Amino acid sequence: MNIISFISTRAFWLQASSKSKQSGSADQRQQRGLTRRQFLKGSVVAGAALGAGGLGYTWFGEPNWLEKIYIRMELPDLPESLNGMRLIQFSDMHLGMGKNTSDLEQLVDVIMSEQPDMICFTGDMVDEHPSELVSGVAALQRLKAPLGKYAVLGNHDYLDDVVTVMNLMKQGGFEMLINEHRLLQRQDGIFAIVGLDDQLLGNPDVNKAARGIPDDACRLLLMHEPDYADRVPEELKFRLQLSGHSHGGQIRLPLFGAVITPKGSRKYVMGGYRAGKGGHLPLYVNRGIGMSQLPVRFMCRPELTIFTLYRANT
Numbered sequence: 171m172n173i174i175s176f177i178s179t180r181a182f183w184l185q186a187s188s189k190s191k192q193s194g195s196a197d198q199r200q201q202r203g204l205t206r207r208q209f210l211k212g213s214v215v216a217g218a219a220l221g222a223g224g225l226g227y228t229w230f231g232e233p234n235w236l237e238k239i240y241i242r243m244e245l246p247d248l249p250e251s252l253n254g255m256r257l258i259q260f261s262d263m264h265l266g267m268g269k270n271t272s273d274l275e276q277l278v279d280v281i282m283s284e285q286p287d288m289i290c291f292t293g294d295m296v297d298e299h300p301s302e303l304v305s306g307v308a309a310l311q312r313l314k315a316p317l318g319k320y321a322v323l324g325n326h327d328y329l330d331d332v333v334t335v336m337n338l339m340k341q342g343g344f345e346m347l348i349n350e351h352r353l354l355q356r357q358d359g360i361f362a363i364v365g366l367d368d369q370l371l372g373n374p375d376v377n378k379a380a381r382g383i384p385d386d387a388c389r390l391l392l393m394h395e396p397d398y399a400d401r402v403p404e405e406l407k408f409r410l411q412l413s414g415h416s417h418g419g420q421i422r423l424p425l426f427g428a429v430i431t432p433k434g435s436r437k438y439v440m441g442g443y444r445a446g447k448g449g450h451l452p453l454y455v456n457r458g459i460g461m462s463q464l465p466v467r468f469m470c471r472p473e474l475t476i477f478t479l480y481r482a483n484t
Contacts, residue, residue, distance in 0.1 A: 228466040233268060236280065237471040241442075241454070244482040245409040247388035249359030255317065257477040258286040261394075261414025262458025264326065267297035268465030271305045277459060277474070278309045284476050288317040291344065292414040292456060293324025293368065293394030300334040310342025317354060319344045320363050324394040324415060325434075326462065328371035347392060348372075349379045360387035364408070369395040369434050380406050395434030396455045399445035411453045416440060418457035422469040432462075440470075 258281055263269060281289065296302050313319055321344040327335045336346050345352060347365020354361040362383045366374040374393065383389060389408045393399070396413035416435035419428020428439050438445060438455050445453040457473040 228468045232467040232469075232471055233461060233465065234273075235471050236277075236459075237473050238280075238284075239473055239475045241475060241477050242480070243410070243452075243477055244480045245388055246482045247359065247386060247407075247409065248479055248481040249356040249361060249388065250481055251356045251358050252317075252354075252361055253480050255287040255479050256285060257288045257290060257479060258284055258315075259290045259292060259412050259454070259456050259475040259477065260459055261292040261456040262294040262324065262417060262460050262462075263291075264294055264297040264458070264460030264462055265306060266299055266302035267461055267463075269460040270302070271309065273459075274306045275309045278312050280474060281313060284474075286315045286476075288363075289313055289315045289319045290363075290390075290392055290412055291319075291321040291339075292392055292412055293322050294326040294414065294458070294460075294462075295321075295324075295339060296330075296335060297326055297460070297462065298329045300331050300338060303335065303338045307338055307342045310339070310344065313343065317361075318352070318363070320352065320365060320392060321346055322365040322392045322394055323348065323368045323372060325368050325370040325372075328368060347379075349375045351379055351383055353383070353387065360384055362387040362389045363392065364389060365392040366394075366398070369393070369398050374398065376402055376406065391451075396438035396443075396445075396453060397434050397436060399438065399443075399451050399453045400447075402446060402451055404446060404448070404450045408451055411445065411451055412456070413438070413453065414456045414458050416455055416457070417460075417462065417467075418455075418470040418473070420461055420464075420467055420470055424469070428470075 263274060321339050323332060339346055348367050351362050351364040364379045366376060366379055391408045391411040393411055393413050395415045399411050402408055416431045416439045418440035419431050421429050423429060431439050438453055440455050440457050443453045445451045456475050457470060459472045461467060
């Protein structure tokens, strides 16, 4: 049985981004998974949160107050030689919506201080325009991990020029997994990293992505939208799905939780879950680094997740 335990520590970003942009058109908001009614509702709630928490905190404070979440997890079939491997997940950078190259550079410093063995990015590197990533490629290149750097697309990566986003990510040293997989061959087993296309604006095909993986491999699934986990067949034997997209709701209220979550993360919003029929698929939903629609966070700090993976005894 998989064991997940959480330990929170705090890390501070020294510089708040001052860059923001106007919300998109109604059609663009639809593409991002929000209806006009939901967007207006979120704006009202955000205004209330701003009044309650203070403009400075929700705009410049919490969005730049990174929380590192440490998770120890046991995975069936993990090769013994990979026992104790450190996998770092980050998600939803949304460059261009309150986050810029300086924020990415500072995040890279934090990630490298954790000495990762593997780095996984689960979508939405840009909020809309790939030009926001051009100056950040050098920062991505500084990310080093002996077991590789892997990424999938998010719905926002599709909004302008997805091909350019993919090329820039590749220049940054990431392997883009679009309905495909990579195998880490070890003498004592195989670790498979599987990545899917975006659910909302792409064409995910989990069966195609898993085709050719040996039956005894330990399988990790990267998918931007967490609710897709309920569509993953049990017979594919994935041991963990990592997702983002929800931002944890981005604005959360006491006794209420997330005010709005986008399509694709209505069921699974933040943290660990047992997804799928009978709970066969462990799922972790990262709250993301950046923001969407409004450049604010309230009671929902940006997150960097550090997994330490071990082989399950049973």
